[in-house]
Amino acid sequence: xxxxxxxxxxxxxxxxxxxxxxxxxxxxxxxxxxxxxxxxxxxxxxxxxxxxxxxxxxxxxxxxxxxxxxxxxxxxxxxxxxxxxxxxxxxxxxxxxxxxxxxxxxxxxxxxxxxxxxxxxxxxxxxxxxxxxxxxxx
Numbered sequence: 001x002x003x004x005x006x007x008x009x010x011x012x013x014x015x016x017x018x019x020x021x022x023x024x025x026x027x028x029x030x031x032x033x034x035x036x037x038x039x040x041x042x043x044x045x046x047x048x049x050x051x052x053x054x055x056x057x058x059x060x061x062x063x064x065x066x067x068x069x070x071x072x073x074x075x076x077x078x079x080x081x082x083x084x085x086x087x088x089x090x091x092x093x094x095x096x097x098x099x100x101x102x103x104x105x106x107x108x109x110x111x112x113x114x115x116x117x118x119x120x121x122x123x124x125x126x127x128x129x130x131x132x133x134x135x136x137x138x
Contacts, residue, residue: 034103037118039127042068042093053087057096057105058124066137068095068120068127076101083112095120095127 045052054071056063063073074082076096086092086109094117096102102119109117120127128134
């Protein structure tokens with residue numbers, strides 16, 4: 001099996017593990033099968049007024065400390081029970097603290113029929129390292 005095929009298979013396994021487990025899946029970084037967006041590109045879309053919904057997959061406490069402007073909090077651990085809150089239309093950007101968490105959510109939502117998603121490259125840490133706008137926090 002090629003490395004890309006192995007990554008795709010790993011993403012599928014991670015997504016299934018996520019859907020049927022109360023704990024978040026954290027083991028896979030499936031670059032070959034996950035659509036991503038760079039932080040600067042997302043900020044450009046946001047500034048242009050593009051209709052983008054950001055979903056913060058981090059725990060609620062982390063969301064309260066700071067999140068992307070206008071982001072919705074749906075912690076990865078709760079995603080399987082709150083999947084109806086993820087818009088089925090429009091552009092959805094998923095982000096977390098690690099690429100693995102974003103990839104797991106992407107795979108799980110893809111299995112449920114969502115096709116309108118991308119994962120924020122480098123997650124929230126990469127966004128904040130670039131000094132891009134953050135809401136919430138002290």
